[in-house]
Amino acid sequence: MSSLYGSICLSDIPRSQMKKVMCKDGKERIYLNIFVGERKEPATFGDRTYTHFVSCSPRKEERVEGESYFIGDLRTFQPQPSSPTAEQVDAAPSVSDSDDLPF
Numbered sequence: 001m002s003s004l005y006g007s008i009c010l011s012d013i014p015r016s017q018m019k020k021v022m023c024k025d026g027k028e029r030i031y032l033n034i035f036v037g038e039r040k041e042p043a044t045f046g047d048r049t050y051t052h053f054v055s056c057s058p059r060k061e062e063r064v065e066g067e068s069y070f071i072g073d074l075r076t077f078q079p080q081p082s083s084p085t086a087e088q089v090d091a092a093p094s095v096s097d098s099d100d101l102p103f
Helices: 084-092
Strands: 006-007 020-021 028-032 033-043 049-058 072-075
Touching: 006 049, 020 072
Parallel strands: none
Antiparallel strands: 006 072, 020 028, 033 049, 049 072
């Protein structure tokens, strides 16, 4: 399973979608129902390609025609390996006696 990362625009969240909930610990917190979906076609902006999106997820009866619930883009996280692969080690040149090694 791949990980996703990106950002959301807090200014674009319709205030009507923010719900105040009294939690079991007695504190009132604000929640937002969201939906994460996969784009039919990836969107590329500069060197970034977004494969998923985030939107508010209001109930059907709460939806307002013409209101945009889109709040952000996500892309697939591509971790960079910290160690070389076995293939990279096999392809690397051998160390000679004249190489200045610290040990």
